[in-house]
Amino acid sequence: MPISELMAGFASALTPANLLACFLGAFLGTVTGVLPGIGPAAAMSLLLPVTFGLPPATSLIMLAGIFYGAMYGGSTTSILLNMPGETASMVTCFDGYQMAKKGRAGAALAVSAIGSWVAGTASIVGLMLFAPTLAKAALVLGPAEYFGLALLGVLVLNNLTGDSFLKATAMLLIGLMISTVGPDIISGASRFSFGNQDLMDGIDVIPVLMGLFGLSEVFVGIKEKAAAAEVCKVKFRDLYPTRAEVSRSIWPILRGTAIGFPIGLLPGPAHILSTFISYRIEKGASSHPEEFGHGAIEGVAGPESANNAASTGAMVPLFALGLPFTVQAAIMISALRTHGINPSPLLISQHPEIFWAVIASMYMGNVMLLILNLPLVGVFASLIKTPPPVLLPVITVIMVIGSYSLNGSVFDVWMLLLFGMVGYAMKWVGYPSVPLIIGLVLGPLFEESMMQSLVLARGDLSFFLHRPIATGIFTLTLLVVLWGLVGRSARKAVRGLSVEDGAEMV
């Protein structure tokens, strides 16, 4: 256990400035996360510009706080409103909202918070142990292996995202194409700029993120003309779960943690898969399976823990390999790149102060969330009642100025608007946005590793056959593509583990 590095991380994270950043991040993340229609991804992208004026470590510490806060906020809307902030919180609606209707909203929120804290803390330990080890192992990987690994990861993600491998792949390719706008990585030659000064610098990820996940939700809100939410009331004195509820929550929390973290290590919508798997397991393991769907505390404790554990587990490939397979991880990478830090296996060795400060802040953020959110749950619940005619314009204005503040250019506002409309259209026709973002974020890495591989191979493609790890990865990639294209009947057989038919799992 790297105790000395962790202590150094705490020393850095426990400065007044970083403590304040963590607190603000957790608070703002929760405030944004509880807003209906704004999931953790949108909340993080909305608040990302707020972190830019800060030093790199402080920025990441704040972002970690936002991350946890937004996830918890998403759970709050699931329980109080039956409206999940994101798909991973959908499972919490099954039983959390039913508990709220029975007057046990406080207990559901408390168990959700405690379970998330336990899972978060345990998986941070896992992150601490796995990430540096994996990063050291990854140093033997050359450009060919790296390219293969990134390609394999996104194709697995495409297989698991949505009901169409082709749709997800199309969006991934669009994201990769957009990432090529601007200067070429190797030669610096300008591409696809058409003489436009703004395009010469490339298209920033953040307005695209805000547009796809934030502004598109605003458009949905306008189209659906949603009324102000009716929220189940929560009283502070009702926050405490009963002894029976606590007793029934312990094993689901531990199982959820154990399930979530390993799933988080894999490419794919890990946090979504983990909640559905956890729910299924808890229903099978429970001595009261008939209560599931009607307010079973296990149906909240297990999935919430699994979600948090998986989301933290997804940070392992991010920090160890520089590969994001979730939107939250993609946002973290964008934040790192804004500060001139390029995530790679060398991140931990070259910038240990950043990695360990983030680890320490994740512990702190987790504790802060527990201390902050339980007493203030009534306050956060009241935010949900904000009428949409006020909420939607305020969110839009924040996104517009947030986009402008990136480079002081109206061009980023146009990108926000464009991708808001694209995101809305994607929702309309049923195309997933996550592969587009992953493609946009991973594009430079893909291109760089592919180009380096070809230069090393000197044009001789048999070069790759002499690299056994690369050959193995590419073979696996081919199998994944074939599975995606022709494995539909096989996937139907395992449909119970797919996210598309969550209702059938209940």
Place this chain on the structure above:
Amino acid sequence: MSALYEIGVLLFCLFYIYSALRIPFGTLAEPGPGFFPLILAFLGLAVSLALLVSTLWRRPRTQESGSGEKVVPATGFGGGRDLIVFVAAIVVFGLCFETVGVVLGLIILTVALCRICGLEGWRKPLVVGVVTSLSVYAVFALIFKIPMPNGPLDLLF
């Protein structure tokens, strides 16, 4: 609707190919700046064609994203007028705010958006506009010291 979207993707890929062909491709041993884009372009073209053919071939069915992301039901264009006006308001803001300044621009934008979203009267939208504008300005311009256009307010201070 899905077919329209896929036609849009196809047209994008064709345009991208056209643009990528004007960038030096290089060779396998020394790939140029156009190498990666052209590969992507042809892959994108193939996938978008496959999707379009697939959509036109099979019978219409209920739209499901399957990724768990929200799908807006394509049942007419109700609320579409509000959406168009909402987008237009943001466009006008983008065109004008560097001239009128961020504070004034945001107040006007917020009031307009509140009214479009159905907030009645003028007092409430104005209050929301002023509070939002000043808060956002305080955070971004004063605390984080991000340069923002002040417009006519530059003459006052």
